[in-house]
Amino acid sequence: AQSVTQLGSHVSVSEGALVLLRCNYSSSVPPYLFWYVQYPNQGLQLLLKYTSAATLVKGINGFEAEFKKSETSFHLTKPSAHMSDAAEYFCAVIPTGANSKLTFGKGITLSVRP
């Protein structure tokens, strides 16, 4: 089954620093890829998605992700972290094909230091 791998469980950055959250997928056929964010005690909000159009995807709140087939990666970046970015971030995949389901990575906690 197709899956995504998010290495590490916690990333800490200073306010204003670059945010880089890594995600690798396992598939020979590029799937649909997503990043979701979960703020404390809240639901899941879609940040951005890759659906085989442009490889550089821009999302909400200044985040973007680049699909790299050669590296089977879909890393999430933001040039300058803000305190309000502190949250749990999930990479997720939907394989192409009928009745495919959204499968999440284990998530990564982003902390932002003042």
Added chain:
Amino acid sequence: DTAVSQTPKYLVTQMGNDKSIKCEQNLGHDTMYWYKQDSKKFLKIMFSYNNKELIINETVPNRFSPKSPDKAHLNLHINSLELGDSAVYFCASSQSGSPGYTFGSGTRLTVV
């Protein structure tokens, strides 16, 4: 106007009780889901319905029974609640042929 709404938001109940969580979507989507988020924040799909028909049923105890009265509603009934059922349950919806799920705000279930 909330796209995917779940009720209740919080549910505290004793072991052995039966409880239900309701979900409604006003997006016109044809597919709905239930996900479980455990204490380590891991999200796993439980069920999926397409136009009221069950299409995904992961390895879930049969104490959990989903019901979809119409394509805008998907409820989750849990019998004989156990401590291990404590989690956050998320409802989601999507439209066939259009990747991307919209999630509700979750129901935090605590079994004591």
